Amino acid sequence: MTLKSNAPTGDIEKRWDKHRFDMKLVNPANKRKFDVIVVGTGLAGASAAATMAELGYNIKAFCYQDSPRRAHSIAAQGGINAAKNYQNDGDSVYRLFYDTVKGGDFRSRESNVYRLAQVSVNIIDQAVAQGVPFAREYGGLLANRSFGGAQVSRTFYAKGQTGQQLLLGAYSALSKMIAAGKVEMYTRHEMLELIVEDGRARGIVVRDLNTGKLEAHTADAVCLCTGGYGNVFYLSTNAKGCNVTASWRAHKQGAYFANPCYTQIHPTCIPPSGDYQSKLTLMSESLRNDGRVWVPKDPKDATKDPTSISEKDRDYYLERRYPAFGNLVPRDIASRAAKKACDDGFGVGPMVGGKRTGVYLDFADAIKRESKERILEKYGNLFEMYERITGDDPCETPMRIYPASHYTMGGLWVDYNLMSNVDGLFVLGEANFSDHGANRLGASALMQGLSDGYFVISYSMGNYLARVGKNDIKADSSAAKGAVKAVEKRISDLIEIGQKGSTHPDEFHRKLGTLMYDYCGMSRNADGLKKALEEIPTLREQFWDDVQILGSGTELNMMLEKAGRVADFLELAELMCHDALDRDESCGAHFREEHVREDGEAKRNDEDYTYVAAWEHSGDHANPKLHKESLEFEYVKLSQRSYK
Amino acid sequence: MSDDTIDLKLFVWRQEGPDAPGDFQDYSKYAKGVSTHASFLEMLDLVNERMSADGERPIVFDHDCREGICGCCGAVINGIPHGPQKQTTTCQLHMRQFENGAEIYVEPFRAGAFPIVKDLMVDRSSFDDIIQAGGFISVRTGSAPDANEIPIPKESADASMDAATCIGCGACVAACPNASASLFTAAKLAHLNMLPQGQAERYKRTRLMIQAHDDAGFGGCTNHRECEAACPKGISTDFIARANRDLLVATVTGKDGRLV
Ligand SMILES: Cc1cc2nc3c(=O)[nH]c(=O)nc-3n(C[C@H](O)[C@H](O)[C@H](O)COP(=O)(O)OP(=O)(O)OC[C@H]3O[C@@H](n4cnc5c(N)ncnc54)[C@H](O)[C@@H]3O)c2cc1C
Numbered sequence: 001m002t003l004k005s006n007a008p009t010g011d012i013e014k015r016w017d018k019h020r021f022d023m024k025l026v027n028p029a030n031k032r033k034f035d036v037i038v039v040g041t042g043l044a045g046a047s048a049a050a051t052m053a054e055l056g057y058n059i060k061a062f063c064y065q066d067s068p069r070r071a072h073s074i075a076a077q078g079g080i081n082a083a084k085n086y087q088n089d090g091d092s093v094y095r096l097f098y099d100t101v102k103g104g105d106f107r108s109r110e111s112n113v114y115r116l117a118q119v120s121v122n123i124i125d126q127a128v129a130q131g132v133p134f135a136r137e138y139g140g141l142l143a144n145r146s147f148g149g150a151q152v153s154r155t156f157y158a159k160g161q162t163g164q165q166l167l168l169g170a171y172s173a174l175s176k177m178i179a180a181g182k183v184e185m186y187t188r189h190e191m192l193e194l195i196v197e198d199g200r201a202r203g204i205v206v207r208d209l210n211t212g213k214l215e216a217h218t219a220d221a222v223c224l225c226t227g228g229y230g231n232v233f234y235l236s237t238n239a240k241g242c243n244v245t246a247s248w249r250a251h252k253q254g255a256y257f258a259n260p261c262y263t264q265i266h267p268t269c270i271p272p273s274g275d276y277q278s279k280l281t282l283m284s285e286s287l288r289n290d291g292r293v294w295v296p297k298d299p300k301d302a303t304k305d306p307t308s309i310s311e312k313d314r315d316y317y318l319e320r321r322y323p324a325f326g327n328l329v330p331r332d333i334a335s336r337a338a339k340k341a342c343d344d345g346f347g348v349g350p351m352v353g354g355k356r357t358g359v360y361l362d363f364a365d366a367i368k369r370e371s372k373e374r375i376l377e378k379y380g381n382l383f384e385m386y387e388r389i390t391g392d393d394p395c396e397t398p399m400r401i402y403p404a405s406h407y408t409m410g411g412l413w414v415d416y417n418l419m420s421n422v423d424g425l426f427v428l429g430e431a432n433f434s435d436h437g438a439n440r441l442g443a444s445a446l447m448q449g450l451s452d453g454y455f456v457i458s459y460s461m462g463n464y465l466a467r468v469g470k471n472d473i474k475a476d477s478s479a480a481k482g483a484v485k486a487v488e489k490r491i492s493d494l495i496e497i498g499q500k501g502s503t504h505p506d507e508f509h510r511k512l513g514t515l516m517y518d519y520c521g522m523s524r525n526a527d528g529l530k531k532a533l534e535e536i537p538t539l540r541e542q543f544w545d546d547v548q549i550l551g552s553g554t555e556l557n558m559m560l561e562k563a564g565r566v567a568d569f570l571e572l573a574e575l576m577c578h579d580a581l582d583r584d585e586s587c588g589a590h591f592r593e594e595h596v597r598e599d600g601e602a603k604r605n606d607e608d609y610t611y612v613a614a615w616e617h618s619g620d621h622a623n624p625k626l627h628k629e630s631l632e633f634e635y636v637k638l639s640q641r642s643y644k
Numbered sequence: 645m646s647d648d649t650i651d652l653k654l655f656v657w658r659q660e661g662p663d664a665p666g667d668f669q670d671y672s673k674y675a676k677g678v679s680t681h682a683s684f685l686e687m688l689d690l691v692n693e694r695m696s697a698d699g700e701r702p703i704v705f706d707h708d709c710r711e712g713i714c715g716c717c718g719a720v721i722n723g724i725p726h727g728p729q730k731q732t733t734t735c736q737l738h739m740r741q742f743e744n745g746a747e748i749y750v751e752p753f754r755a756g757a758f759p760i761v762k763d764l765m766v767d768r769s770s771f772d773d774i775i776q777a778g779g780f781i782s783v784r785t786g787s788a789p790d791a792n793e794i795p796i797p798k799e800s801a802d803a804s805m806d807a808a809t810c811i812g813c814g815a816c817v818a819a820c821p822n823a824s825a826s827l828f829t830a831a832k833l834a835h836l837n838m839l840p841q842g843q844a845e846r847y848k849r850t851r852l853m854i855q856a857h858d859d860a861g862f863g864g865c866t867n868h869r870e871c872e873a874a875c876p877k878g879i880s881t882d883f884i885a886r887a888n889r890d891l892l893v894a895t896v897t898g899k900d901g902r903l904v
Pocket residue numbers: 039040041042043044045062063064065068070071072073074075076077078079080081162163189190191192225226227228237238239242243245246282406407428429430431442443444445446447449
């Protein structure tokens with residue numbers, strides 16, 4: 001199959017307008033005849049469900065938490081970008097577009113990124129009208145800050161809880177439509193299969209997590225808004241329940257998985273403190289505005305009280321290596337530099353798994369320069385959170401930070417209309433691969449999720465439904481019944497092995513995570529990836545031989561839920577390594593040690609790799625098949641990033 | 645940072661389902677050598693892994709973000725919703741708050757309107773019902789004016805944010821002797837009612853949400869203020885007074901859209 005992006009051509013500023021005009025419409029009276037399934041109620045899913053319900057479609061929405069408002073989007077801290085240029089500091093739609101393409105290291109689709117920058121301004125309008133209490137200046141107008149290395153202030157924020165407030169906004173719109181009877185909401189339901197017939201997505205199979213009951217739901221189209229797969233690394237900043245299951249099931253039903261190796265590791269997280277560690281907590285990137293990163297020059301000082309280490313015995317390695325950007329270099333660069341320091345034996349903090357994985361982020365100079373009060377005003381809540389978790393006060397002793405898996409740029413392949421290669425299967429938000437290329441800029445994920453959900457899907461869904469018409473499949477059709485049977489079988493297999501097995505699903509997950517951090521994490525090389533490609537299948541076999549699951553499939557069973565998710569991560573991990581191995585270049589967050597510029601930075605190979613790698617599943621034990629969508633850069637000239 | 649570990653006397657409430665009987669089980673033998681740097685939920689993870697190694701069904705508890713923001717987690721720990729540390733969710737509570745040998749009783753948030761699903765997990769969907777009754781500003785996607793069209797005094801925006809910070813965990817209900825959700829409802833009302841955008845539906849919203857609160861079976865507020873003490877986000881009971889004022893205006897003046 002050739003991959004058609006369906007992106008319009010011509011003047012980039014007019015592409016979205018022209019495309020909107022060219023798209024077919026469903027007449028208002030007919031909209032109520034169509035049913036659409038939305039899986040996930042994060043920013044992407046809640047906004048999509050609410051907006052399509054307002055238009056008149058009948059929506060069924062699903063999430064695994066006990067309330068749609070608890071989706072992982074709730075945890076986003078820093079902010080959301082928009083090209084409003086309220087600060088008059090030179091921002092524009094074009095500049096946001098330019099920064100995003102460049103930030104993604106030239107591995108995204110120009111048309112998509114431009115549209116994202118365009119609708120970013122509408123998102124802020126919508127959110128404010130819903131009552132999102134963004135930070136304001138004394139004059140009552142909206143405040144902005146600069147974020148993640150941007151040279152303009154375009155980030156809107158609500159304290160350190162921007163994701164929470166935006167999600168509550170989208171959730172309130174969703175709630176209104178639930179009350180209006182236009183959305184049927186299924187909480188604590190997990191999607192375990194996609195129903196496909198004649199190449200068209202027709203519905204999903206879900207498991208009621210409280211009772212274990214399996215149900216088939218059919219519809220005219222399915223939207224997956226199920227978030228990212230960062231938990232493949234076990235320790236990550238994602239919520240514990242974040243998983244790849246929905247996307248992976250769709251992948252196995254034919255949807256291509258694009259750029260799975262593009263994963264972002266966030267530089268400022270609280271390091272693991274022991275083997276019991278279950279997740280890592282993000283400390284907002286804004287801390288790097290005032291904190292200075294360093295490690296002791298002498299590894300013997302690792303356990304010394306850091307405040308007693310004199311200036312000359314410290315290595316401020318970011319300032320040393322990147323004099324122009326210093327502590328504010330982009331995420332991927334900061335992460336790799338921290339890993340290098342620790343790999344070279346300069347890490348600080350407790351030994352976990354035979355290594356000290358931490359570097360200092362020091363506020364002493366900032367406090368001296370500006371006063372403790374001023375620093376607490378800026379970061380007080382983060383300092384409190386840090387102290388709650390570690391027991392240390394960052395005003396007295398430097399913070400310890402270390403990179404952690406945070407965001408996944410890769411995801412299911414979609415065209416300009418957000419539709420996958422499977423007809424009628426749309427993918428929104430972090431679950432798709434679309435707009436961030438090989439690296440996402442800070443405060444751009446919230447923007448993309450809401451752009452997809454509020455402003456893009458409403459058009460492309462109409463266009464699709466007008467083209468294909470009503471779906472006549474019912475929940476008792478053979479395709480739906482077959483899909484339910486397949487899920488039943490999978491669960492009974494797991495339970496059968498699980499009754500005899502002796503290893504907790506978390507133990508497999510931890511092992512997989514370590515493997516992925518080692519071989520497919522912040523930096524990768526061919527040897528390591530090949531090794532991972534040998535070790536992952538072995539681990540998977542052990543899993544299917546010895547995973548322990550107590551209880552049955554017909555009741556609330558968290559071990560079973562966990563095992564099912566780990567099983568899918570074990571398969572995804574292998575695809576990630578295939579992709580990372582195939583992409584024999586460095587770009588953005590994908591750093592191949594074989595491809596380094598003289599100055600130590602990522603070296604792209606535009607001639608051979610300016611493409612999206614979209615992988616087709618070709619059977620459980622066969623190698624995946626690669627399809628390429630080539631990328632063209634008409635507006636932003638291909639150039640090497642430099643932050644020196 | 646030291647590698648201290650503690651042994652606990654741990655008692656956890658076990659209950660198969662909403663209508664099944666439940667009781668405390670002694671899991672002290674699984675709760676030895678717990679690192680003081682572990683979080684409360686990591687302690688439960690550890691206990692669960694050790695229990696399943698013994699073939700015992702693990703304890704069911706709700707959780708997701710483990711960062712104190714999603715509002716999934718929550719248990720009554722030694723009689724206090726979310727445990728002894730002020731303004732801290734269960735997932736953010738760390739074991740250094742407990743002494744070696746400490747006795748810890750863990751049980752679910754209890755309220756008629758929060759039926760127990762299993763063990764420590766409760767059904768809080770009545771909170772969603774309250775929001776569906778009116779916890780929104782009716783604005784269709786695409787119909788919004790420019791975001792800077794209506795300046796909002798920083799004080800109003802900040803006060804609204806203070807209310808909006810509620811994570812919907814339900815600790816307020818568990819803490820209240822009347823099992824009232826007044827703090828939750830009032831915080832949600834204040835978030836929208838204090839903003840210019842929220843004025844058009846202010847009184848109607850107030851009446852409908854308070855009605856939904858009562859219909860869900862939550863009790864009334866009699867000013868014990870236990871909710872404020874238990875709230876992990878430190879939300880003030882002043883918002884309850886505000887909601888009551890708005891309800892009074894709504895009913896007396898008919899500003900809630902009903903003709904008097
Ligand atoms: C700690 C943290 C901080 C962040 N800060 C920022 C920031 O400041 N700015 C920014 O732009 N981005 C930030 N991000 C990234 C951003 O929050 C996410 O990319 C974004 O919120 C994802 O939204 P989503 O709607 O795609 O998915 P989510 O919000 O992850 O929602 C996924 C939904 O899918 C459901 N689901 C998943 N699997 C299934 C299944 N199998 N069956 C049924 N339902 C399922 C879930 O229940 C949930 O409702 C941050 C991320 C993290 C982890």
